[in-house]
Amino acid sequence: MTEQLSDSVLLAFLKDQLSVQDWSTARLRPLPVNYTSRFWRLDTPERIFVVKEFFPDNEENPLYPTLPDQEAEALTFLARYDLAPALEIYSHSPVGTPLLVYGYGLPKNDEIDVGEAADLIGRIAALREPVPGHQVVPAGFHEVLEGGDAMLAAIPESPKAVNLKRLRPADDLVKRRAVERTLVHRSFCLGTIQSTPEGARMIDWQFAGYGDPVEDICGFVSPGLLKLYGLHPLVAYAEDMFLKHYPNQDTVERFLEERSAYHWRLAAYCLFRHETLGQINAPAARAYGRALEEEVDLLLRLRVK
Template sequence: MRVSERLSDTELLAFLKTLLPVKDWSEARLRPLPVSYTCRFWWLTVPGRSYLIKEFFPDNEENPLYPTLPEQEADALAVLARHGLAPDLEAFAQSPAGTPLLVYGNAPRQSEEIEVGEAAELIGRFAALNEPIPSHQIVPSGYHEVLKSGDDMLALIPQSRKAANLLRLRPETDAVPRREPVRSLVHRSFCLGTILATGDGARLIDWQFAGLGDPVEDIACFVSPGLAMLYGIHPLVAHVEDMFLEAYPQQETVERFLEERTAYHWRLAAYCLLRHETLSTTNAPAARAYGRALEEEVDLLLRLR
């Protein structure tokens, strides 16, 4: 049993009463949300305010592509909330179960709907932000570094027949000229599943995977059918992807994405294959989910050829 499973809703609510500046708890409503691979979530609503509570599972810091780093998320929120890019960081503490607990706060949302143009405007404003955010991991930036990280993941499963097949789809190293790496904060799991509708507009959540890399990665994530599958949402259809790319404010980044995108999709396919094979004996439902995401990315790579 995970440590986090011992934190009951009653214990959590009692703990939140010591953290949050709520004057009247009599109308508070705490509602559990679906559990992800790395976190548990709850909605807490009180008059005039909504909170999203995230409890991080332990032992997810060593993932080869998406290490879960709660402190990085707290650091990002502390800066990005001031720019209307993320919800407010209400609290970051150790839960009674000994796990990291983070609380977002926002004005109550009026609608669940997020328009594709709104998503493009939001991530474009984030990419243009020039305020430094400290203490973030350095992540692969650009076509060649991304391909290398995919190679490194496949090297962890050298006996895999599927890995040998995936290597046949690897983009050519020399297909894109080498460039100086771009380094700015990137979200790295940007999709409709990581955008929160609030009373103040759309806000980006789930910063635990963020790092210093190329904004092209966030575009690749948004249009990735495999990542969408992992977040339980439908992949974008072609005309919606086109709408997103047309609405993205920095068109020079879009041009670089169109040139380099196969590296990002191939790297995600390699990651999904690694997770599919390494989780098959310990977490069969997760392994199956990664297997479906792998199929989506492979299909896309074949269409892009």
């Protein structure tokens, strides 16, 4: 078992690695943790740093594998385009775990406008220079549905899985077509956008890959994903404003046609996590259960339209 990285050992490591002029008022504090990573925030007079310690081998996730190398590549690449904060450190911690640090200046405020969020993710989708080493992820209506099918097949004894299958969008609802893959964040929401003095930047790139930008629009408007990030679902006018400001309206049209597949797959994922975490992490299982309810409610509303 890996030795746990203590706050004092981490702070000593950061003092040796980061170019901070004044450590006298620096404050390191832990942030919420999850199965595959721990987080800290380091406040200094000049900059804020976020520290992420990864445990990529803790679990096999059918939808969101933890890939720290990808996050490091994304930060290095996207900072050049003013789309992500700067990567400060990517190495092994004093206890041997992958450790990543990104930093940004002190923001004037933490508010993110949905129009700014739409512009940011639209600019990322428009990038044509490939990011090194990124995974290829399921893209398009039919591949996404197949991913949801596989997750439900992994919990065959679940009564809720039977009910969720009844909400599955039909394959013939959308014609099969080729998808022009672009860089997608895959957990894009207000919780993964950081305000900086230079504008909004995207964080949490460990799940990213090459897929369909429709997935990121679905993520932003997903009530289940927002629930998992501890945020409230978007009100209708905020969703409308986001879609109006998204730079590529052809992608918005495909989102309106194909969104049910992405929401259904996320519901399947939440159910899978709810069922498989129930005996080992009851609080997490309950959180996924609440997110599942949000996605199912949305699927029912979409059916009525």
